[in-house]
Amino acid sequence: MWREIEPEARHEIEVDGYKVIAYSFGTGSDTVFCLNGGPGLPCDYLREAHSCLVDKGYRVVAFDQLGTGASDRPTDASLWTIGRYVEETETVRKALGLGKVHMLGHSWGGWLAIDYALTYPENLQTLILEDTVADMPHLILELERLRAALGPETVAMMQKHEAQGTYNHPEYLAAVTILNYRHVCRLPDWPAPVRRSLDDWNMGPYETMQGPNEFLYIGNLKDWNRVPDLPRVKAPVLITTGEHDELTPACALRMKLALPNAELKVFANASHMPFYENPHDYYPALIDFLSRHKAS
Template identity: 70%
Template sequence: MWREIKPDETRTVTIDGGHKIVTYSFGSGDDVLFLVNGGPGLPCDYLREAHSCFVDQGFRVVAFDQLDCGASDRPNDPSLWTLTRHVWETEQVRQKLGLGKVHFLGHSWGGWQAVEYALTYPENLASLILSSTVADMPQLRAELDRLKAALGPEAVAMMQRHEAQGTFSHPEYVGAITVLNYRHVCRLQEAPASVMRSLSNWNMAPYTTVQGPNEFTYIGNIRHWSRLADLHRVEVPVLITVGQHDEQTPACALEMKLRLKHAELAVFPNSSHLPFYEDPALYYPVLQGFLERNRRTPR
C-alpha cells in the first residue's frame, strides 16, 4: 500500500549535452523498478510515492524528474519536447545510474515512452509494466471522442466549437473538461498530497507541445503516433494495468495485449487513471505478483 517514504538517495546526473536530471532512489535491491511518470512536464512525486513501497519486497525503486520539470534543468527548448528524445533521456538516466536490466513501469505518457523504450533498448529490460497507457494515438483519440459523447450532443457541439476556435480557457469548455477529468482521470473526492504536489508544479509548455491543451484533446506532435504493428517484437513479460473508467481505456489496453507475445491484462473496476490511489487493494497485489514472478534475483 502506498505511503510516503523518503528517498535513500537524491542524485543529480548530467546527461549528454550537459543538462542535469534529478533522480530519486529507494532501497538497494538488485532488482530495479524503474518509474517513468506521466505528463509531460509533470514532476514524478505522484508516481514515486505510489510505488516506493516496493522496497518492502526487496526492490530498488528509482524515479526521476524529466527534463523541464520538477527539480531537473529547464532549458525551455521546444526542440527537446519529442517522444524520441525523452526515450533517449530515460536511457541516459539508466546508464548514468548504472541500473542494469530494469523492470520498467511507465504510466500514461511514461507508458508511451515505455513502449518506445522496449522497441529501442530491449536488451535493458527485465519486464515491462504499461500502466494506464496506449500504443496507438488514433485509437485513443477515437476512444476520447466516445467519452466526450457521454456528456451529450449539446456539450459535444460546444466543445468542438471551442476546439476549432482555440478558446480552451472559456469557462464552459473548462467546465466540460472538469467533468471529464473527474470521470476518467481521478474519481477521488480529494486527490492525495503527492498528486497535488505534481500538479501544482506542472510545466504546461512541453505538455501542450507534445499532447495538447488537456487530457481529452490531442493536437500536439504525438497525435499520429502508433506502435501497435511493432509490439510483437517485445520479448519480455508485460503487465498491462488500466482502470475501468480510465481515459486511456480498457479497449486500448486490450489492443496492446492482443499484439504482445507475453502479456497479462488487469482491469481495476473502481478506478480511472490512477488505480494505485483509487483502487489500491486490487492494484498492489497484481503488481506485486507480476514483479515476484519476474524477479531477476530470487529472494
C-alpha cells in the same frame, strides 16, 4: 500500500548539457524504474505511489524528466520529442548503473516505455504498461466516445472552443473538469502527491507533445502508433488499466493482442490512477507479477 517516503539518494545527472534529478529508494537487486506521465509533470505522484515496493525488497528509481520538477526547465520546444526522452531515460539508467530493470511506465510514461523497449530491449527484465496506449489515433476515437457521454450540446460547445482555441473559457474548463473526475481520478479529494505534481505542471512539453488538455490530442504525438511493432517486445509485460480510464480498457486490449507475452488487469472502481483509487486490488496484482519475474 502507498505512503510518502524520503528518498535514500538524490542524484544529479547531466543529459544533453542539462541537469536531470533522479530519486532512489531501497537497495534490492531488482530495480523498478518508474517513468511518470505528463508530459511535463514532476514524478511525485508516481514516485510516491511505488516507493513502497521497497517493503518487498525492490529498489525503486524515478526521475523528474527534463522540463519538470527539480530538473532543468529549458524553453526550447525542439527538445520535447519522444525520441529525445528515450535517450534521456537510457542516460539515467546507465548513470545509476541499474542494469536490467522492471520498467514501469504510466500514461505518457507508458508511451515512452514502449519506445524505450523497442530501442533498448536488452535492458528490460519486464515491462509494466499502466493506464497507457500504443495507438494514438485509436485513443483519439476512444476519447470522442467518452466526451460524447456529456451530451451533444456539451460536445458541440467543446468543439466550438477547440476550433477557436479558447481552451481557457470557463464553460470549456467545466466540461474538462467533469471528464477529469470521471476518467483521471475518481476520488473526491485527490492525494497530496497528485496535487503536488499537477500544481507544478510545465505546460511547455505537454502542449508541444499532447495538446491543451487530457481530452484533445493535437501535439507531435497525435499520429504515434506502435501496435505494428509490439510483437518485437519479448520481455514479460503487465498491462493495467482502470475500468473508467481515459486511456480505456479497449486501448489496453489492443496492446495485449499485439504483444507476444502479456497479461492484462482491469481494476474496478478506478480510472487513470488505480494505485490511488483501488490500492487493495492494484498492489497485489503488481507484486504478484514482479515476484514471478524476479531476476534474483
